[in-house]
Structures are given as C-alpha cells and as structure tokens.
Amino acid sequence: MRKNRRRYLLFHLHREGKPVNEKHLTTALWMSVLSLYGEVHAAGSRLYLLDFDEETGVGVLQCSADSLQQIITAAVVIGMIEDTPVSFEPKRTSGTIKGLNHEISRHA
Template sequence: MRKLRRRYVLFRLHREGPAIDVHQLSAAIRKNFLSLFGEVSVADSRLFIGMYNDDEDTGILQCNAESLDKLLASAALITAIGNTQVSFEPKRASGTLKGLQR
C-alpha cells in the first residue's frame, strides 16, 4: 500500500457576522466538497482541520496531495455558514507544518 502525501493549507476566513466554530466550518467544506466531487472524493481526500483560531479566523486544513485543488475549489465556493457571510482565502500550501511557519 502506497503512503499518501499530505498537504497543509494555511487559510484565513473573512466573515461578516457572529463567530464560526470549527465544526460548522468542517461541515460546510465537506458539504461543498460532496456536492461538487462526490462521496468517493470526500473519503479519499482525508480532509481534516488541524487548527482553527476563531478569534483571528485563521486555521490549517490537512488533505492528501491529490485532493488539494478540489479542496481549495470547494472551500472557495462557500459564501455563507449559517447566517454568517464568509469568504475563504488560502494563504499558503505546504507539505509540512514547519513549511507553513516560514
């Protein structure tokens, strides 16, 4: 079995309205991913929110390398989570967490 290469994406979530918790964000990204690319792609993506700071609205997403473009497309198409208007801005992608800190 081949080891999957991971990618980490540093992002900022611009919002107008109340704060969004990590569970709402995760559900919104998965829902968009599912509607765009299907159940198999969601399962293969190994999507995980490694860190999310709701005070600064920044966080780190983790997925496999083959799903990175699909993940970015899914997240960028999110316009609202609940009653909060949002905009997803990817800052940087890297193969390691240490690479994001540079």
C-alpha cells in the same frame, strides 16, 4: 503501494458578523466537497481541520496531495456558514506543518 502524501493549507476565513465555530466550518467544508465531487472523492481527500482560531479566522487544513486543488475549490465556493457571510482565502500550502509555522505566527 505508494504512501499517501499530505498537504497542509493555511487559510484565512473572512466573515461579516459573528465568529464561525470550528464544527460549523468543518461541516460546511465537507458538505461543499460532497456536493461538488461526491462521496468517493470526499473520502479519498482525507480532509481534516487541524487548527482554527475563531476570532482571527486563521486556520490550517490537512488533505491528500492529490486532492488539494479540489479542496481549495470546494472551500472557495462556500459563501455562507450558519447565517454568516464568509469568504475563504487560501494563503499558503506546504508539504509539512513545520513549513507553515512562520506563516501561522505572522497571520495570527
């Protein structure tokens, strides 16, 4: 049996207005994945929000390597979170969180 490989995605959530909190972002991501790909793919994606700074909008998502492109697509189509217009910008992907450390400090 093959081990599930993970991918880490550094992103910037642009917004107009009040900051978006972590819980609302997570809910919006899951709802977008569910509506685009269904329950089976959503469960297999192993989507997890590792880190998110509400003020800067910079965060890190973890997901399975097989579903990375679908997660990016689902995140990009989110246009509104709790009455706040948003735009999701993927910055960089990596196979390890350590590989993103330099980029995280640069964007924070």
